[in-house]
Amino acid sequence: MANFEELGVRKDFIKGLNELNIIEPTEIQTEVIPLLLETNTDLVGQAQTGTGKTAAYGLPLLHKIDSKKKVVQGLILCPTRELGQQVAKQLFKFTKYTDKIFTEAVYGGAKIEMQIANLKRPTHIIVATPGRLIDLINKNAVDISNVKTVVLDEADEMLSMGFKKELDEILKHAKKAENKWLFSATMPHGIKEIVNTHMAEDAHRIEVSADKVVNKKIEHQYLICDDLDKLQVLLQFIRTQKDNRGVIFCKTKAATQKLAKQLIAKNISADAIHGDLLQKERDKVMRAFKNESLQILIATDLAARGIDIEALSFVVHYQLPDQEEYYTHRSGRTARAGKEGISLAIVNAVELKQLRYFEKALKITFNQVRQV
Template sequence: MTTFKELGVNPKLVKGLEELRIITPSQIQNEVIPVLLSGDTDLVGQAQTGTGKTAAFGLPLLQKINPSKKVVQALILCPTRELGQQVAKQLFKFTKYTDKIFTEAVYGGAQIDKQIAALKRPTHIIVATPGRLIDLVNKKAVDLSHVKTIVLDEADEMLSMGFKKELDQILGFLSDVKNKWLFSATMPHGIKQIVNQHMAADAHRIEINKKEVVNKNIAHQFVITQEADKLQVMLEFLKTQKGNRGVIFCKTKKATKTVAKQLIAKNVAADAIHGDLLQKERDKVMRAFKNESLQLLIATDLAARGIDIPDLSFVIHYELPDKEEYYTHRSGRTARAGNKGISLAIVTTPEIKQLRYLEKALHLSFIQIR
């Protein structure tokens, strides 16, 4: 069994990992870390959500930073505020025993003046959402001339959120950067375009379980019922979970609001996140979910972008998604860091055809539980 030390990770970083109880490298960490530590390189990594991508790129990235140089040396692009904050927090935890490496997270929906002030302090790594980074560059509030590494984390999410133009722009003015690392759960056409246009032809390509785009620790289950009985079926399932936490997915804002109201009326600790919420309202719901005063989060696909809550036991598809990559990202919210989880689809008879399509497209096997 390989260790992080054997992969070439700095002993001071290994000490920080051990304190976080990260002892054995995951498959993507095993394959990616030695490549990224071997020298300057471009890399395309495909792996499902929850496989340890942050450490896979974060550890080599931290080793490339020169702490004595008080300039921005690396840039990590993320689709959402939540993911950006989470990545920055992880990097901070990894560096507990190393020389001080300063990371700053910047994102839309927050006051830009405060972020500009924060960037005036020594900063080695910027974690940013694409739109906010462009704003900061336009205001000449950030100097990227010393950047040697750029990471695109959850690239397919950034694409589906409409950031293609911004990504092209950022990669365009950082075209001379020696290390471009792209990570994505799926590889839609737009991602292939970015790879072909902005990355070296000999970029390393690493695919983890190509046939298993969805984590193998997830049990994919379904129940057939009438539309009017979906709520009752869900309540019966929740009883079996005895307080375990999960996310319920709907396709529309209207549906998330309705389901949340129905669950709250049944004294279930639940709340919804959707596009109509102000950022501070969304933050309040997410805080309540993270500190476990809420058992359930009801979300649309867009609103759930970048959410990473450890120890989620299940996800429920109250409505099936329109796109197969949405199913990948939905179900990837559970069974993280080697844990097991359930992905339950509550479907009506006409929806079975869509379920069979997902089964075939994603190489899954759905089990009917009643």
């Protein structure tokens, strides 16, 4: 296994990585970093959340920035404000021991005047949601004509959220970019259209196979019970975790709301995030969870996009997802930064078949626990 120095990463960046306990490169980092460091190129990478994508594209991007030039040189597009904030924070941490590289995150749901004011300061990299970036371009508040590198992170999610038109427009504005790097968990037709329209024919293609995307430090457990007993089983599990914090996943908004009420009624500090929340309500819940006044966050798959909370001890699948990619996204919320974590699926007899399918597709083993 190569280390970051062997991949070509500068020592001042490695010092920052070591502080974050990022020591061994993941598969996608090993494949992508040397390629992006040594040349200007277009890249299509297929990889799930939790595989280390941010460092895979973030480190080469930071290497390409000339900190003495006070113009925007890098652009990262993300589907949600949470993911945008998370990426900007990671880049800031990577550059702790380097020359100052300034990153600004811009996204909808926040005051645009404040973001316009912030962009008047020296900015080397912008991390943006597509809609807000278009607004800023239309107001002449941002100039991306000097951008050398454009990254599309979680491109399939941006597409499913209806941002195809905005992505096309942004990529036209940044047509002089020497590097276009697209990362996506899946490759639907719309993504192929973007690749064919905006990227070089000889773009490199790297795919991280499904069996390598699941973090090895996660212990996958399952417990079988009837639907009527799921709440009781969950409560027992939460009690065994004492003060440890975690995320519980449900498939629907209604299920997250109902479960949050049930847990609060049992004096557990929990709250839910789902698509019906206003941005300020969502921010309030996330703030409470980040500052640890909430122990449990209950979420739908879509609402959980971009969540990156350090020191999550567990993830619970109260309702199993339909697709293995979602299982990977969910379980990847725990065991971050070299720590270990538990991914517990509470399943009925019918859901057990889905669990067996995940085992085969992701090449992982679920250990049955009789009681928690």
